[in-house]
Amino acid sequence: MRLTQGTFSFLPDLSDAQIQRQLEHALSRGWALSIESTDDAHPRNVYWEMWGQPMFDTPDAGAVMRGVNACRQAHPGRYVKVNAFDSASGWETVRLSFIVQRPAEEPGFSLLRQEGPGRTQRYTVRGYAVERPAGRRYPETDR
Amino acid sequence: MSARPSTPDRAGAPGAERYRSGVIPYKAMGYWEPDYAPKDTDVIALFRITPQEGVDPEEAAAAVAGESSTATWTVVWTDRLTACDRYRAKAYRVDPVPATGPGTSTPQQYFARVAYDLVLFEEGSIANLAASIIGNVFGFKAVKALRLEDMRIPVAYLKTFQGPPTGIVVERERLDKFGRPLLGATAKPKLGLSGKNYGRVIYEALKGGLDFVKDDENIGSQPFMHWRDRFLFAMEAVNRASADTGEIKGHYLNVTAGTMEAMYERAELAKELGSIVVMIDLVIGYTAIQSMAQWARKNDMLLHLHRAGHSTYTRQKAHGVSFRVIAKWMRMAGVDHIHAGTVVGKLEGDPSVIRGIYDSLREPFTSERLDHGLFFDQDWADLRKVMPVASGGIHAGQMHQLLTYLGDDVVLQFGGGTIGHPMGIQAGATANRVALEATVLARNEGRDVWNEGPEILEAAGRHCAPLRAALETWKDVSYQYQSTDTVDFTATPTLG
Numbered sequence: 001m002r003l004t005q006g007t008f009s010f011l012p013d014l015s016d017a018q019i020q021r022q023l024e025h026a027l028s029r030g031w032a033l034s035i036e037s038t039d040d041a042h043p044r045n046v047y048w049e050m051w052g053q054p055m056f057d058t059p060d061a062g063a064v065m066r067g068v069n070a071c072r073q074a075h076p077g078r079y080v081k082v083n084a085f086d087s088a089s090g091w092e093t094v095r096l097s098f099i100v101q102r103p104a105e106e107p108g109f110s111l112l113r114q115e116g117p118g119r120t121q122r123y124t125v126r127g128y129a130v131e132r133p134a135g136r137r138y139p140e141t142d143r
Numbered sequence: 144m145s146a147r148p149s150t151p152d153r154a155g156a157p158g159a160e161r162y163r164s165g166v167i168p169y170k171a172m173g174y175w176e177p178d179y180a181p182k183d184t185d186v187i188a189l190f191r192i193t194p195q196e197g198v199d200p201e202e203a204a205a206a207v208a209g210e211s212s213t214a215t216w217t218v219v220w221t222d223r224l225t226a227c228d229r230y231r232a233k234a235y236r237v238d239p240v241p242a243t244g245p246g247t248s249t250p251q252q253y254f255a256r257v258a259y260d261l262v263l264f265e266e267g268s269i270a271n272l273a274a275s276i277i278g279n280v281f282g283f284k285a286v287k288a289l290r291l292e293d294m295r296i297p298v299a300y301l302k303t304f305q306g307p308p309t310g311i312v313v314e315r316e317r318l319d320k321f322g323r324p325l326l327g328a329t330a331k332p333k334l335g336l337s338g339k340n341y342g343r344v345i346y347e348a349l350k351g352g353l354d355f356v357k358d359d360e361n362i363g364s365q366p367f368m369h370w371r372d373r374f375l376f377a378m379e380a381v382n383r384a385s386a387d388t389g390e391i392k393g394h395y396l397n398v399t400a401g402t403m404e405a406m407y408e409r410a411e412l413a414k415e416l417g418s419i420v421v422m423i424d425l426v427i428g429y430t431a432i433q434s435m436a437q438w439a440r441k442n443d444m445l446l447h448l449h450r451a452g453h454s455t456y457t458r459q460k461a462h463g464v465s466f467r468v469i470a471k472w473m474r475m476a477g478v479d480h481i482h483a484g485t486v487v488g489k490l491e492g493d494p495s496v497i498r499g500i501y502d503s504l505r506e507p508f509t510s511e512r513l514d515h516g517l518f519f520d521q522d523w524a525d526l527r528k529v530m531p532v533a534s535g536g537i538h539a540g541q542m543h544q545l546l547t548y549l550g551d552d553v554v555l556q557f558g559g560g561t562i563g564h565p566m567g568i569q570a571g572a573t574a575n576r577v578a579l580e581a582t583v584l585a586r587n588e589g590r591d592v593w594n595e596g597p598e599i600l601e602a603a604g605r606h607c608a609p610l611r612a613a614l615e616t617w618k619d620v621s622y623q624y625q626s627t628d629t630v631d632f633t634a635t636p637t638l639g
Contacts, residue, residue: 007322096322111386123382
């Protein structure tokens, strides 16, 4: 399966040049960029691992791109995304968030059902990857 | 001339004279105060008045102020038991409406501003506000037609309302979806599908790339699909699609029913099944909407409002209530989504009017913009932002126009434009999602999507067969009709 979280997941994977242009756009809006990675891309896993702090004082897309590449090198088998954070009053939240790396193989999620009364079901979405312990979920590539 | 029988002017007359039994002009009763400076705590209403032949516009404005506050048709001595000056609404300004009156095809109209003291309104009650401002006065004989165009709600009053249970910021954080409009579709055909077939439409559309699917406004619990069946199959579809894509998905389960008890019962099942959103129709009434808003806040539920019925009183320019007023009331009453116009689709919507409405829903502060139909500065007092929904006759080929007109914080709903796709529902959803992401990507790169939109979409279609098919199928569709609800002022107003 292809995980379709993030702003641009229905497009072909972005090239580094395309990523850089999105970073420049975010910086032009005054947003702070941050990099996060995970080996558990469950739709409700909102806390991916931070790659350093959000870069509140980095005005240079090239520097952010170097951070993206360092994170990719450290975690070649993980999902990596870039977030753009807007601290303006009334927002104070992420304004753009897109995936910049995915594992070579994306096993996806199973849907577990528990029968309840009156034909109701309790649903659980569970990632196939998390059947293995953290750090060993994408063994061919992760370190 | 006056709306009432001609009598001596008693304005400023001593009490005994002013309150002598009989019928006197509203102006003379104290409802016209041209020197009045509205207080920061006043509610202000702007009415469009078409007076009856021969009725003086100031008297008509005073009559509207009177009939929407304390007045009755004749003098009553019991006013003297009250500090009645405070309870009287004050008409304080009347301006002729541009392009009406002699030499035009429209009878002369006037914009009248009326200020109401805060004491007149119960805290946290849209029903009470509406009963005052639009309660009786719209049937009043001295005016041929009357329209409530806009309102300024004071911060002091706004703070008595809960507002949206979730709001745009928290909705996006819950959905984990940022940087683009959300995508939806209404399941079609709107009537007749069994629960199982209905769920199929939902599953295909969500799996194909939409964020939401929606019940239509007239889906309740009919013989072909009772509500429990619909809810159970819909949630199977939502959860299947979520597991298939790794995204959070939702289906607006319409809980509109005949009683509050029935609505709460339906909403409780939606919650029990793990739905993130429930839906109501505007026709359930303001009080029911506020009750559901409280329920939604308490249960971490998005609340989607379909504006069913509004066009009966919002569309005609001379008489009724402008939708911008309804939108403001709904931000106060507390909904998370509201259908608010598409500009380019099959339903009524002038671009400038829609802009004013969207701003009123999404901005923390809106400034007076006569060319957008906004007559007042409005501080929204940190009430959360409502996500507007654009729905009705739109398709992937208009993506650049939709994004330019409506911005990022909107739900774009392609019903026919998803389900009517020649390659199937999933393909229809994928076409819309690819078109959207490609257009956002290009805009962020600094490209002029308004002018380059068609080539951006065509380029995106090269790696997406469903988008190619969508562009081909709907290339000639457009709705070129004149809007009936338009603004009265151009960008450089000469009046106001």
